[in-house]
Amino acid sequence: MTVKGAARVRTRIVSLSVAIAAIAVALFGVPLGLGLARYAVADEGVALQRLADLTAAAVLTDLAHDRIPAVLPVAEPPGTSLALFDADGLLAVGDGAPTADRDVMAVLAGGGPRVAERGGDLVAIVPVMGEHEIVGAVRAAHPVSAVYTALVPLWLGMLGLAALVLAAAWVIARRQARRLAQPLEDLAVLAGRLGEGDFSVRPARAGLAEVDALGGAFTTTAARLDDLLARERAFSAEASHQLRTPLAALRLRLENARADARAHPGADVGTALDAAVAETERLTRTVEELLRLARARGGDRRGPVDLPAVLDEVAETYRPRLAAEGRSLELDLDGSGEPDGVPAVVGSRTAVEQVLAVLLDNAVRHGEGAVRVGLREVGDAVAVDVGDEGPGFANGKPERGRPPGPGAPPDGLGTGTGIGLPLATRLAGDQGGRVVVSRESPPVMTLFLPLDDRDGG
Template sequence: MRRRAIRMTTIAVLVAVLLLGIPGVTLGVTLIWRNAIGSVESRASEISTFVEQRFEEGNMVSQVYLERYGDEDGLFPARIVLESEAGELAAGQRPGGSRTISHTVESPNATVRVEVSRDDVVLMMTLAGGVGVAVILVAFGAGVMVALNQSRKLSAPLIYLAAAAEQVGSGQTRPQMEKTGIEEIDLVYEELVRTADRMAGRISAERQFSADASHQLRTPLAALSMRIEEIQFLTDDPEVSEEAGRCLEQVERLAGVVEDLLTVSRSDSAGNTEAVPLGPLFEQQREEWERSFQSAGRLLSFEDESEVAVLTHPGSLAQIVATLIENSLRYGEGATSVRASKSGRGVVIHVADEGQGVAPENVDSIFTKGFSTGGSTGIGLPLAKNLAEADGGRLELTQASPPIFTLALNAVPQALNPSRILPAGSIISVGARRKRR
């Protein structure tokens, strides 16, 4: 947008300068030429009139009179030649060069010829043309500077408007942006605010539904769990006690599934992204998982090559990374590496190990809810994928063997001012993870 504005403004300035400057320079050069010719003609006529008047009065014209006319200030130095019956008189310096501009006036008693150097006239025309071209270049340069200044004033509000739209798209319910004073941009921003308000209403309704569903589902499951535990405690039949224990395990697993599904629902509608630095998050994950990897005789390493913050939901990124690390610990082999790098306008986080990875027939099903090859509920990876998509990111299995999981997230633009663009909030401290299935 900025380049286009600069190009359009520069072209307009160039056309205006050329349309006014070239005719102006041409007119100035032409006027100098015509003034030189007119000066020679007028001076010759004036001298001829004076000479004729002297002859009619019976007086002669001396060298002194011609020198006086030759010494008069004119546009160019002139040579005056007077031819009469008394002979030829000349005054003034002979024009340099072989080309001259001359004019001859003949009268009954004498002939007067005035000459000026054509090279002097051409030199003055060249100087005038050079001055005109310099003025054109200065005017064009001033126009380009104005174009750059105006393009900055126009492009900056558009950058902030794009950031506000990105906030709405990533779930921020109230974009933060000051009015620019440009009517069209302010109208678009006001419409974004209205859209964000409508989204906030829907999010509030969804949150209320999630809370009601959580209460309605947890209470019966808790009561059922208590009844089964009571049966298991009161019965003396080993078979009944064993079956009650199995039922209790199924209830607990069902409660865990309900909790995970409700977490997905809340994460899809939370809409409160912030700037999350990767350094503190990696350090927290190191402290949480390093001991477990050491106990398994394996190495866990973290590396942040991006050195930028990402736009994500508080806690979501920690849960996604922890899920991938836990899966690597449970199903992978060898060293596990967590590496973040810059990719275009975003950041990608690779979690890889040296194990056999995912079987080819399971690659397309690994992110499907309920799919599991290790006896779990099959909620961990689908939940992590949904959390990533809720924050505008993407979680993929980019390599099956050895396995490499790639998490792509939006980075905070370096050209923007976070204090004006990003929502106000403290640096996120990642809390301890909960148990995952």
């Protein structure tokens, strides 16, 4: 997230917060101001009616004796006008028109007191009651504008309070925007570092559930990418190691075919070429499957595996090389004691094939004499024993591993076994099995694989 983008996010948060606060203030303040104005007008009307009542009581005695009062009481507040009309609707004393308007005439006709707005004034009219009849009417008036003018300080106070509320909302919104945007900005920076290949990035907790959930997903993604990259890096080393022997076998087949063609012109080399093509196809499949295993997680693509078929296929790769060295490869596929053959194991065929290839390659490269591969059933697992007639682990060769001892890793496979045995150990563990040193001299290494639960019961 760029600085401009971060500023835009913060501005939006602040603007939205202030807008919401302004709407809330308006929804609360405008009705309150209008209600205050209506209340002030109604209160002024009550005050005018009270003044008119007091004035009517003051002039009642004079009107009852057919006298016209000389003056009316002083009207309060300033700006209020008083007028006394006789029973005929003529102005007797005070401020007003010489003749009564329709409101005054309605009161003189017995309509009762009334308060109304007329011509910008708030008017209150009350009758002056004699013993048996209405003898006059008192009219009190005050400008409505004066009522509103008196409200201006209150309205200004409300506007000032609203401004304070909006200012407080702006300050709080800026702080919250910074608190909300900063973790996202940090995540943007970490995402840039992640894109540059730094998979050690870990976002700090922000104290916000949603942002922390995003940070957790970011951490998980970084860890998965780191693991994937490590698998890809390991693949380049493991694949090169695993492809040496098949490539050597392929080269040997082609060299033999070329030698036969040179020694016997016109000889049929089709069988050798077909075998070379088949070996090339197997190499292609091996590369694809190794890459898939490097990217997969433990337990993926597992199913029943036909061990004899896998052993036959792997053995065909190593027999030419052993034969070229005057050595043999013996397969004992009947050691399980099962009348129907070796029970099926569960795992990935490619992974099992690669483990067996590592064990056979170890025996071919560092062993002596015949290489023997046998199968036997052990409890709920099948054991594949790979041995040769060499001195074994007692000679201290690092490529063959070291026997268990104080501080040694489990299963007797040390860290100095090169690329092959660590690969075999990891792949076997992914399939729920393990690789162990069964005998040190002559050496025998054993692959244990779990039986398929669906096999035979």
